[in-house]
Amino acid sequence: MDGVTIDLKTACFAQLLWYFRLDRLISSSELARLAGVSKAEISSLESGRRTRPGMRVMRGIITALKLNTEERQLLLNAAMYIYVKPAAPQPVQQEPEEITDHVSPGDLAKIEPARDPVPATEEEFLNKYRQAV
Numbered sequence: 001m002d003g004v005t006i007d008l009k010t011a012c013f014a015q016l017l018w019y020f021r022l023d024r025l026i027s028s029s030e031l032a033r034l035a036g037v038s039k040a041e042i043s044s045l046e047s048g049r050r051t052r053p054g055m056r057v058m059r060g061i062i063t064a065l066k067l068n069t070e071e072r073q074l075l076l077n078a079a080m081y082i083y084v085k086p087a088a089p090q091p092v093q094q095e096p097e098e099i100t101d102h103v104s105p106g107d108l109a110k111i112e113p114a115r116d117p118v119p120a121t122e123e124e125f126l127n128k129y130r131q132a133v
Contacts, residue, residue: 006019009074013051013075014048014051016074016078020067026064026065031064034064045057
């Protein structure tokens with residue numbers, strides 16, 4: 001559009017709707033008719049009085065404006081219908097079971113100090129290490 005600049009990535013829903021409508025040279029009345037909503041609905045969305053239309057209204061607007069994939073995603077994001085592709089399910093990580101039946105009591109006694117909290121000083125650490133060895 002001549003003389004109109006807008007940052008599409010940071011624009012709010014009302015700005016995007018207004019921009020896309022004017023870019024396609026469609027009046028608000030025509031957009032309302034094509035989208036299957038009232039002119040008052042389009043007016044309230046473009047003015048920012050209403051910021052999150054229902055999905056039926058969104059589908060009508062997207063279809064009426066013939067938005068491409070990027071434009072559609074911008075409009076949906078601005079209306080807070082953000083699509084996030086779900087991550088693939090991850091296997092459940094289980095804590096390993098304690099294996100004490102393969103460790104002799106003497107070896108277990110050497111391992112047990114490692115379960116104590118981290119020593120506060122280097123000297124305390126060295127003393128615990130010497131005791132375990």
